[in-house]
Amino acid sequence: MERRIFGPVPSRRLGKSLGVNNIPHKICTYQCLYCQIGKAIKMQVNRQEYFKPEDLVNEVKTVLSSIKNHHEYPDYITIVPDGEPTLDSNLGELIEKLKDLKLPVAVITNASLINLPDVQRDLLKADYVSVKADTFNTETWKKINIPHKNLNLNEIRSGISSFARQYTGKLVTETMLVKGINDSYNELENTARFVKTFEADTAYIAIPTRPPAFKNIQPSDEGTVIKAYHVFKEHVDKVELLTGYEGNAFSSTGNFREDILSITAVHPMREDAVLELLHKTNDNNSILALLIEDKLIEKLQYNGHNYFLRKFRK
Ligand code: SF4
Incomplete structure (x- = not known):
């Protein structure tokens, strides 16, 4: 059987995170260029039941009860499958049941279904939601995220905006930079301007750190990442890099x-x-x-x- 619970693993954003894989491996609404499983993905946009929430919660309970050392106890339970978590029609029930374990729940989503009222209703239950914000330009979106043909970027934009208006938890964005695709000044400016409109708590800028399925894909270089950081900073208060190191800008060791x-x-x-x-x-x-x-x-x-x-x- 596929592993559905993993960790706790260290995460710079969430501290120690216990991962929950709520959909079978490789089912997604996108086939991102930089995804490590990109080519092997089975694409769909219809939500369905995959696993019973109580089964997943029982597996989480088993892991939690096996943690003897208090320091290893997770800070978050994170729903982050190798695919798109909002495809799971039981997501809302799963979040509710996980929250009964008295730990905050995070969902890392590509936001492609966030315009659907039932997806919004489910995500509103989470304490932390990270939405993908690689680009908000349709042509670039089709290149970098290779979306399912039934998806529409304008609907996604308005879905993110309406979700953000209702959401009281922590909403962050993640922009993955791919060389020559979404890292020009104009592209970055366009993305940052949209992120500003819904007042994300933090805009994270990331580069692919694991080998992508499409071999000719390159992460943006360091100079471009500095440019992206500054372009975002012009519009968004809190911008951080996720470049594969667990750096902590806020602690000083004196070394x-x-x-x-x-x-x-x-x-x-x-x-x-x-x-x-x-x-x-x-x-x-x-x-x-x-x-x-x-x-x-x-x-x-x-x-x-x-x-x-x-x-x-x-
Ligand atoms: S959204 Fe995530 S899982 Fe889906 S293709 Fe993109 S990177 Fe892979």
């Missing part, structure tokens, strides 16, 4: 090497701020030079300033 590696995994850091950090920790420039030489961070120019960013790959 320059550790601090700069974790901060630059989340935010590009301007040179003056880096020098200030060096000064505070009484370290000297040679550490910085060594980190660059070891290809752990990269120095890049944007808009007349130098920035440092964690390198995605060595």
Whole structure:
């Protein structure tokens, strides 16, 4: 039998997250270029029952009761299958039953069905919802997300807007950057402008970190990620990078090497701020030079300033 509960695994967004796979492997409304299972996906848009919510909840209970060490207990239960979780017509009931376990519930969705009243009704029950926001331009959407033919991006846009108006939990967006597809200035500006309209709590910018099913796909490079960060920052208050490292920009260890590696995994850091950090920790420039030489961070120019960013790959 397929594994339906996994973790707890560390997640920068959610702390320790216990994953629930509420649909059978590889069923989705999209076939994203960067998806690791992209080509193998079975596409559908009709919601249906896959598993009984009580069976999934019992499996979660079994995992929770096997956790002996308090520090390993999850902070969130996250519904995040290898496919689209809102295809499950029992999603609302599942969320309700999981919440009885006294842990907050997150759903990571591509938002393709969010215009449907029953999907909205289900998602409103979750404490945290992450919606995919790769692009809001129809031509690019068809290229990057390869949607089912019955889907319509304008309906998705208005579905996200109406959901956001009603939702009282934490709503975040995730934009996956694919080189040459959705990472031009105009594309990013268009995406960020729409994200601004529904006041997402945080806009996350990600790059594909696992090998995609379509081999000719490349993640955007570090320079483009800095550009994307700044374009989003012009419109959205809270923007963070998800580049495959579990960096934490908000904790300072007092160790320059550790601090700069974790901060630059989340935010590009301007040179003056880096020098200030060096000064505070009484370290000297040679550490910085060594980190660059070891290809752990990269120095890049944007808009007349130098920035440092964690390198995605060595
Ligand atoms: S929405 Fe998620 S599961 Fe579906 S194709 Fe895209 S990346 Fe893969």
